[in-house]
Ligand SMILES: Nc1nc2c(c(=O)[nH]1)N=C([C@H](O)[C@H](O)COP(=O)(O)OP(=O)(O)OP(=O)(O)O)CN2
């Protein structure tokens with residue numbers, strides 16, 4: 001019988017502050033205002049985002065870890081904190097030049113950034129709390 005190894009999930013949580021404006025370059029002024037309401041305010045608004053990054057894998061029998069959280073912290077620093085913390089998402093992050101800075105799109109952006117840094121097939125989930133009430137989750141799925 002083949003060995004069966006338990007698969008575990010490890011999550012690191014970080015917080016970053018950023019401002020943004022919900023505005024689509026594919027829509028006119030009136031449609032943007034109608035759809036995004038107060039979030040279309042020309043001067044933007046800010047959030048204290050909380051991001052949860054979850055990796056998945058087998059426990060290394062020697063280290064007892066799926067991944068060293070110290071390493072995960074370094075990856076998050078590079079892909080999330082360095083690019084988003086204390087930034088204007090729409091103006092400071094080139095990815096958002098023509099992409100609306102919804103939390104959905106921020107989650108995909110973070111996924112793409114972390115996927116490049118982490119060992120293959122380890123990234124499992126990005127969960128972002130834009131506010132205490134608004135939470136978005138991305139698991140790298142497409143349809
Ligand atoms: N699907 C999405 N809808 C909205 C997003 C988003 O990212 N994805 N974002 C916003 C705004 O950015 C906005 O800042 C959220 O505002 P609001 O819902 O008003 O925030 P709260 O829930 O904290 O405020 P309450 O007034 O207490 O409800 C809008 N929509």
Ligand SMILES: [Zn+2]
Nearest residue numbers: 020039045047
């Ligand atoms: Zn917002």
